Amino acid sequence: MLPVEEALEKVLALVEPLGTERVGLRHALGRVMAEPATAQLTQPPFSGSAMDGYWIDVADHLPGATLTVEGEAAAGRAYDGTPTPGQAVRIFTGAPVPGPNGVVVLQENVTREGDTITLPQELETHNNIRPKGQDFAQGGSFCPDRPLTARDLGLLAAMNVAAVTVRSRPIVAIIATGDELVMPGEEPGPDQIICSNSFIVAALAERMGAEVRMLPIARDDRDSLRTVFDLAKGADLVVTSGGASVGAHDLVGEVAAELGLDRSFWKIAMRPGKPLMAGRMGDAAMLGLPGNPVSATVCAELFLRPMLRKLSGLPPESRVQQAILATDTGPTGPRTHYMRATLAPGDPLPRVTPFDNQDSAMLSILSQADCLLIRPLGDGPRKAGETVEILPLD
Amino acid sequence: MLPVEEALEKVLALVEPLGTERVGLRHALGRVMAEPATAQLTQPPFSGSAMDGYWIDVADHLPGATLTVEGEAAAGRAYDGTPTPGQAVRIFTGAPVPGPNGVVVLQENVTREGDTITLPQELETHNNIRPKGQDFAQGGSFCPDRPLTARDLGLLAAMNVAAVTVRSRPIVAIIATGDELVMPGEEPGPDQIICSNSFIVAALAERMGAEVRMLPIARDDRDSLRTVFDLAKGADLVVTSGGASVGAHDLVGEVAAELGLDRSFWKIAMRPGKPLMAGRMGDAAMLGLPGNPVSATVCAELFLRPMLRKLSGLPPESRVQQAILATDTGPTGPRTHYMRATLAPGDPLPRVTPFDNQDSAMLSILSQADCLLIRPLGDGPRKAGETVEILPLD
The missing domain is CATH 2.170.190.11 (Molybdopterin biosynthesis moea protein, domain 3.)
Incomplete structure (x- = not known):
């Protein structure tokens, strides 16, 4: 099984920062500057x-x-x-x-x-x-390596910069696969469930600044998969989800391979969310998430999010924070366990309580969680009061 | 001078949660549910x-x-x-x-x-x-009192809920006032500066889920103010900024009063950002921010943000966090001082360093700041290592 860190390196190697475009300041919130803006005046203009x-x-x-x-x-x-x-x-x-x-x-x-x-x-x-120029001087440049904030837009405006050159927004095509899926609002058959992954992944990608194309559900046959993959053309990143079993994953992988996917398929030493498929397919990167919605969400947080950051021209981020364990918890196995957990205020650190039920089918618990409690693989039991690491969910 | 907490109570009394609308799940990210959604099925449907x-x-x-x-x-x-x-x-x-x-x-x-x-x-x-129904049971309801997350959308989809009833997005009309202002991209005259407030306030409001109407700059005369106020009709909240002096503020206030504004004008015991005007004008609430962009930003964080939360049907939030002071800092005067500051990782708490230059004209420092260091009014000098309160900026 591949450690999470190695899998992350491999998926990040699949993407490069996108090209650029010009946008006016009113559309620049959250965008990432690709070229410095130049102050057109000196502020204050006089002492x-x-x-x-x-x-x-x-x-x-x-x-x-x-x-x-x-x-x-x-x-x-x-x-x-x-x-x-x-x-x-x-x-x-x-x-x-x-x-x-x-x-x-x-x-x-x-x-x-x-x-x-x-x-x-x-x-x-x-x-x-x-003093004249204490805020900024004409000709000075501004190019933060983070998404532009409201305050950055104020500074750019004051510099008399009306438009900025930013990275293009990643276009993400989302494909759910599986005969068992129907869309919300449809009537599920006796063995069917409602497609939820695509809504989670689409929202996460949009929150990261991506433009999302949510494609029709692909059925578990080659023709349907080919048709839907064809609709994904032009995307920067194709994200599939589906197939609880290796077999179903393989069908997606085989059809994607016919279409030129240079595929890797890994079992990652993480829980939930063991299987992950990734590769390059023509001009796009491809990420195949597990079918289980909780696994898909955790994999999206760990892998999709950093890929979108890199596509957007952002440096890697460390989102891990410290918290105090509010309850005893058992040892972990041979996989890093991302436990769904809640946070409560604490002094000085917040207190984290993992849910008793860590069943990876539980969307209600996923929705209630504030964070993932990270339990490193092979970690022993931990007592209430120990300092642990968490990944906040937003 | 009015304490910040009292001013907040007063501005919050000006607004009530808005009406509702139905939106599909793909458009529900960040929206606030106003009526519970009902699970249309039981999950898992069988043990x-x-x-x-x-x-x-x-x-x-x-x-x-x-x-x-x-x-x-x-x-x-x-x-x-x-x-x-x-x-x-x-x-x-x-x-x-x-x-x-x-x-x-x-x-x-x-x-x-x-x-x-x-x-x-x-x-x-x-x-x-x-077990059957361990995630949710048919007829069960879901109505979190926070903006919907990606994971919430997954749960709603799994419940076979295709659309939800949410609070309408607040419509915010933004009016910058002042003869000294021109828009970015225009050529400022010798005594003119570029309008930056409106970009900051618009981005903050959009980040809070508002729909923004950025209106033309109103000049310092009654006709111009009347024309622009007229364009604000239909907004839920009219936010003006401008006039470094009480005199300029009064002109905005007088014209707004002619148009029905039931006005309050306060000097708030805060630094930066002393003057604030607020009231009801017909069907809208009105908030008059100071003209200084740093003051306007701090006032928007402290007052506009909670108003937008209430309009959106969200409960009050406490965003204050703890940090360790990284450097000695002097006593405060008779006003709560919101010092622009940076955060660095620390164990267990992050370390906060206020900028040496707290000049409220410095947009470059506002852009670099990660947080506001809150120095309560009348607080004595504080030593490096003491625990202090901060308001993170995003």
Whole structure:
């Protein structure tokens, strides 16, 4: 059986970052920049006052000094004179400062009588001036290696960048396979169940920024599989799920091989979700998830998510966190066990409780879970209070 | 000055959960259910084997017992006989069990010779049977009070629920005000800056599931404000930003009052982001954010986000987390200070470092921040190593 880490390396080798496209800022949330954006201006464009007060030359900034107020500067209305020693300029937040070596003394710290101000005995050390270009300078570049946040969009806007070059969104074709499946809203026959995998995988992929094509269910015969694989053409990643048995997996694999799949089929040392198929098929990568929805979800978290990150041009992420085990738990076998679990607030770490029922058929428990408790393969029993690792689910 | 908690109560009193609509499962990710969904079937529909092995009656489940293999049950192919004492049925994962009080003995735990199997001396305690309805029963309901996850959609699909009743998405009209603003891509005049607030607020609202109408910039005159407010009609929430000064805020407030705004205007004991305007205007709630983009972002995190949660039918959330201060920091004044800060991994808690420069004009620092370090009003200086509270930014 292949360790999870090795399987991850192998699936990541199947994909490379996608090409790029230009999008306007209103469509750039969550996208990944592929080329730096260049600031079109300097911010602040001039050195300005950060407070309401009085601008004076630094040479006059002495305890108890008295100065004459010569003029006024407000936001959008600069003082157009040149203050001489002993002169002060009434200044408001956002106004350009009237000289190069000045200090803004806060209005509440001076005593004003007529046009004369007196500085306090105890002077501030801060000059209360926002220097030109302290936020960014024209020509400066911005290219974070993470999905763009709302705040990044604010910065780009302020840089007068109206559009950015981002990685194209991965196109993911999703194919559920199996004679036993019908879609929600249909009437299942006596031996049939409702297709749920595709909805989970589609939503996970969309949350990762992918564009999803949810294809019709492929039946367990070659013609149906060929027809549906044909519909997947043009996708960057084809994700199949289905076949609880190796036999059913093989049929998908054989038809995919006819269509050019350079296939690997692994039994991965993980629980749930042992079988995984992966390869390259023409211009697309292919990932074959187990048919069991809980296994498919765990495999999607562990393998599909990193593949989508790489396609999107993002660096690998470590999502593992620490938590305190809230209950004793037994030893693991020869596979890493991803136990469905809930988290509760704790001090300092959250407390994690695995569900008693770890049956991989339980969608209700999968839905209630906040995280996967990671039990390394060959790990002994663990006591309540020990620190363990978890993978949060979102 | 109004404490943050009181201001939050006041803005939350302005909104109520929205009406409902039906959406198909493919469009339900992140939506909030407003009516329970009802399971249309029972899962599993029958008690079935969880493993490959042999089904025997519990009365025959004795150490070293020998039994005769009478028939076979596979997924989709039930055994149609009725086993009698001493008889076993070869059974595969997913097959219905042939009787009510049975045990599935794993195939690797029995010795088979011809049609005879011998049980081991040490018996398993688990019966390896998935009881009928253990996941959910027909008629059972599902209505989590959180945005629907990918896994929830899987559960709903398995329940044969094709569409769900969810809260309508809040329609948020965003209005930036100010003569000093131009849109990204335009050429700013000498005293002008690029409008960035609207992009931040729009992205935050969209991330919370809102539908955003980004309206034209309103100039600092009554006609322009009236025209743009008119375009906001039909929105559930009108968010304005702009006017660094109380004067500019008043113009927005006066025009909004003419249009029926029942206005409150508060100075909130927070830093950055002191002034906030809020009220009801016809069928909409109105929130007036400060013009400074950093202040607007912090106010949007603290006030807009909870308003959108309530409109969406979600309960209040506590997003505050603990972290260890990585550096000494000074006392706070009479306002709660939300310091822009970075997080680094730590054991057991992450380490938080506030930026040296807390200038509320710095969009580059806002973009780099991972969280807001919450310094309560009147708090004394804090030493590196102390536990503090943070609000993560996303």
